[in-house]
Amino acid sequence: MDATVEGIDTDPPARTMWDLPRNWCWASLRNIGSWTSGGTPNSNEPKYYGGPIPWIRITDLNEGQLRQAERTITQLGLTESSAKLLNAPFLMFAMYGASIGKMAISEIDAATNQAIACCQPSDAIYIDYLFWALQRSKRNIISLGQGGAQPNISQRILLDCKIPLAPLPEQRRIVARIDELFAEIAAGEAALADARKGLETFRRALLKAAVTGELTRDWRTNVPTSESGDDVLKRIGKNAASNGRKRRIASAARLDSSDLQTLPETWSWAQLGELGEIVGGITVDKKRKPETAVTVPYLRVANVQRGHIDLSEVKSIVVERTSAERLRLQKGDLLLNEGGDRDKIGRGWVWDGSIPDMIHQNHVFRVRLHDKALNSYFVSHYANELGRRFFVEQGKQTTNLASISLSKVMTLPVPVPPPAETEEIVRRVSEALSIADDTLAQLDAEAADAARLKQAILKAAFEGRLVPQDPADEPASALLARIAAEQPAQPVKRRGGKTPPIKGRRTKTS
Incomplete structure (x- = not known):
C-alpha cells in the first residue's frame, strides 16, 4: 500500500484510554450529542409499510455515507410505533447480533429500527470525527456486548463509553487527513x-x-499416443463384463455428443456412471441407535468446496460398523455435493486420505473410478468448470435448496483423454x-x-499524532462545558415527530 504515515505502529495494542494532548479531553458519548433508538411498526399491518419515509435497518448500514434504505414506512407506521424521524445528518451504530458495531452516517432524513443507536451530535463535535473515533474504539465497545454467540450492547452501555475529544478545529484537520x-x-x-x-x-x-x-x-x-481415450473405455467395459458388474447406463458409444464440446481426435466422451461407482452417504439421524456402533468422522456439504476440502471443522457421527466400512473413503475418491444453492450443486474435490476412517453424509456423492488410467483430479476439474452448467440444468429446486439425484449425476458427460x-x-x-x-x-x-x-x-x-496541535484552539473541555451550559445534551423529541434540525458539519466520509 502507498499510504504511509511516519511513526505509526501498524500493529497497535488495544487500549481503552491513553494520555491525550494538552487541549484534548475524554468525553462520554452521552455528552456529545442527542442519542435515541428507533422502532419497528407491526409487520402484520401492510398500511404501515411502503410509504415515503426511509426506514433503516442494520442490513442497510454500509460503514460510510448512507443515502437510501431498502424499506420504507408510512406516516401512520411512524406515528403508531416507537420509530422516530431523524433529520440528517445523524450517526448510526448497530447494537445487536452478529453485526454489532456496524456503522453509517445517514445523509437522508429517516427512521430506524430499535437495533440501531442514533446520534445527532452537538456543536462540540464534528460528525465525521465521531464516526472515525467510534471506528477506532469499535473493538473495545463490542467487547462490552452481553449475551451468547451473538452478543448485544445496550444503549446505556454504549453511552457510558468514552472517546478522545479534540478541539473543534483540530477535529476538522484530523478528518481531512484521515480522508486523504x-x-x-x-x-x-x-x-x-x-x-x-x-x-x-x-x-x-x-x-x-x-x-x-x-x-x-x-x-x-x-x-x-500409445493408448487413446476410447481404448480406456473399451478396457473398462471389458473389465465390467468379466467382473459381472452391472452397467447402469448406456455405453459411451450411445452417448449423444452432438451438443458437447468438440474434443481432440484421441479423446472420447463418456458418462460419469461408466467411469466409476457412485454412491450416496450416511443420513444424519440422531434418533438412530446402531446395534454395533462406531464413531467416525464424516464430510458434510460445507467441507466439500470447489477445488478443495475444508477440514477446519470436521464432525463425527455414530453409525453401524458395516456402514462405516462400506462408506469409508479411500485416497483418490472424487466427492461431489448433492445439494445446496443451485450454483453450488456438483462442486467438489478429491479426498486425500488425510483423516483415517472418514465417511461422507448423504448430501455428498462419492465417485470411485474403475480404472487407474482415469484421474480423479482431471474429472474434478471438469465437473467444477464445464460441468457447472450440467448441474444447474439438471438440479431440482425446492423452496430453500436445490439438489440433484444420483441417477442424474451418473449421466454427467466427461471427456476421457489418453492416460499419458x-x-x-x-x-x-x-x-x-x-x-x-x-x-x-x-x-x-x-x-x-x-x-x-x-x-x-x-x-x-x-x-x-496524525496532525499538529494548535495551542490557540479552544480546549475541548471548555467547548463541552460551554455547549452544556447553552443547551440540553438530550433534547426532548415527541413520538413520531421530527427532531430539531442539527447544524451539521460535514465532509466526505470514506
Whole structure:
C-alpha cells in the first residue's frame, strides 16, 4: 500500500484510554450529542409499510455515507410505533447480533429500527470525527456486548463509553487527513480486488483449456499416443463384463455428443456412471441407535468446496460398523455435493486420505473410478468448470435448496483423454494453480496490511499524532462545558415527530 504515515505502529495494542494532548479531553458519548433508538411498526399491518419515509435497518448500514434504505414506512407506521424521524445528518451504530458495531452516517432524513443507536451530535463535535473515533474504539465497545454467540450492547452501555475529544478545529484537520490517507488505501484495495478478479478469470480459463485439450495441444504434437481415450473405455467395459458388474447406463458409444464440446481426435466422451461407482452417504439421524456402533468422522456439504476440502471443522457421527466400512473413503475418491444453492450443486474435490476412517453424509456423492488410467483430479476439474452448467440444468429446486439425484449425476458427460495426456494435464494445472495460490496468498497478505494500516492511522489520529496541535484552539473541555451550559445534551423529541434540525458539519466520509 502507498499510504504511509511516519511513526505509526501498524500493529497497535488495544487500549481503552491513553494520555491525550494538552487541549484534548475524554468525553462520554452521552455528552456529545442527542442519542435515541428507533422502532419497528407491526409487520402484520401492510398500511404501515411502503410509504415515503426511509426506514433503516442494520442490513442497510454500509460503514460510510448512507443515502437510501431498502424499506420504507408510512406516516401512520411512524406515528403508531416507537420509530422516530431523524433529520440528517445523524450517526448510526448497530447494537445487536452478529453485526454489532456496524456503522453509517445517514445523509437522508429517516427512521430506524430499535437495533440501531442514533446520534445527532452537538456543536462540540464534528460528525465525521465521531464516526472515525467510534471506528477506532469499535473493538473495545463490542467487547462490552452481553449475551451468547451473538452478543448485544445496550444503549446505556454504549453511552457510558468514552472517546478522545479534540478541539473543534483540530477535529476538522484530523478528518481531512484521515480522508486523504484512506483514499490512498482505497485505491490500493481496488487494485487488489481487480487482481483477485483477474486471478479467478485466469483459473477458469486454465481449467477450461485443460479439460478441452487446448492446454496440451503442443504436447500432443510431439508425443505419440500409445493408448487413446476410447481404448480406456473399451478396457473398462471389458473389465465390467468379466467382473459381472452391472452397467447402469448406456455405453459411451450411445452417448449423444452432438451438443458437447468438440474434443481432440484421441479423446472420447463418456458418462460419469461408466467411469466409476457412485454412491450416496450416511443420513444424519440422531434418533438412530446402531446395534454395533462406531464413531467416525464424516464430510458434510460445507467441507466439500470447489477445488478443495475444508477440514477446519470436521464432525463425527455414530453409525453401524458395516456402514462405516462400506462408506469409508479411500485416497483418490472424487466427492461431489448433492445439494445446496443451485450454483453450488456438483462442486467438489478429491479426498486425500488425510483423516483415517472418514465417511461422507448423504448430501455428498462419492465417485470411485474403475480404472487407474482415469484421474480423479482431471474429472474434478471438469465437473467444477464445464460441468457447472450440467448441474444447474439438471438440479431440482425446492423452496430453500436445490439438489440433484444420483441417477442424474451418473449421466454427467466427461471427456476421457489418453492416460499419458491426462497426467500431463494434471501436472500443468497443478503447477499453474500453485502459482495462482501463492499470488492469492500475497494478495491476502496485502489486504491484511491495508486493514492494519487503517487501524494504525486511526490510532495515531486519536492519540494526537496524525496532525499538529494548535495551542490557540479552544480546549475541548471548555467547548463541552460551554455547549452544556447553552443547551440540553438530550433534547426532548415527541413520538413520531421530527427532531430539531442539527447544524451539521460535514465532509466526505470514506
